[in-house]
Amino acid sequence: DGGITQSPKYLFRKEGQNVTLSCEQNLNHDAMYWYRQDPGQGLRLIYYSQIVNDFQKGDIAEGYSVSREKKESFPLTVTSAQKNPTAFYLCASSILGMQPQHFGDGTRLSIL
Amino acid sequence: KQEVTQIPAALSVPEGENLVLNCSFTDSAIYNLQWFRQDPGKGLTSLLLIQSSQREQTSGRLNASLDKSSGRSTLYIAASQPGDSATYLCVPRVSNFGNEKLTFGTGTRLTIIP
DSSP, X not given: OOOEEEEOSEEEEOTTOOEEXXXXXXXXXXXXXXXXXXXXXXXXXXXXXXXXXXXXXOTTOTTEEEOOSBTTBOOEEEOTTOSOOOEEEEEEEEOTTSOOOEEOOOEEEEEO | OOOEEEXXXXXXXXXXXXXXXXXXXXXXXXXXXXXXXXXXXXXXXXXXXXXXXXSEEEETTEEEEEETTTTXXXXXXXXXXXXXXXXXXXXXXXXXXXTTOBOOOOOEEEEEEO
16 A cells, blocks of 8 residues: 555654654655644644755754655654754655645654 | 634534534635644544635535635534544645645544544
8 A cells, every 4th residue: 555654653862862763655756744743733844855856944944854865765864953852743745736645654752 | 924723622522413623714815725634643634625716625424615715614524423533634725836835723633422
């Protein structure tokens, strides 16, 4: 079945550590997105990519980095510069020109 | 800046009832509006997408309406079932470019009581 796979489901970060969240899709979608979800707030866009080897900052990109070396993969790195990383992170994808239609099941990141 | 309000924030109803979830948005210059459901600890599942030129969309027991001029959308759920328990999110898209330009509401948390 086609879909989006996020891993791990739970992740813990120590002070000063970078961590990477994985997102893989087999839907052959060109566009991929990363969102952050905090309690009581709507999803906020971190980064998005419309094509391989290209990506743009969203509304809250500070402290995060991404890469898009393959169409299927869009990993998100939460760097030590992100001072409040505890949140639920969602990856999404879409065909070019459409908004996100398919979402992964998320990664919950916590601080140790 | 687009702002999205969903009322009520939480709703509990007995199984079998019909119910309406409300969404209002401040910028009526939308390209389309989408309703999603989110189960606890999971991602979003798309339910219905209404284009700005449409008044409503239906899928099974779900019906979504759109009044763009007044900045409102409603999601009607008929004959509710326990499996409908989830958080429902309203997401307007502001323009027909920049498909990343979405504003997510905080949702209505629905509980259907068996």
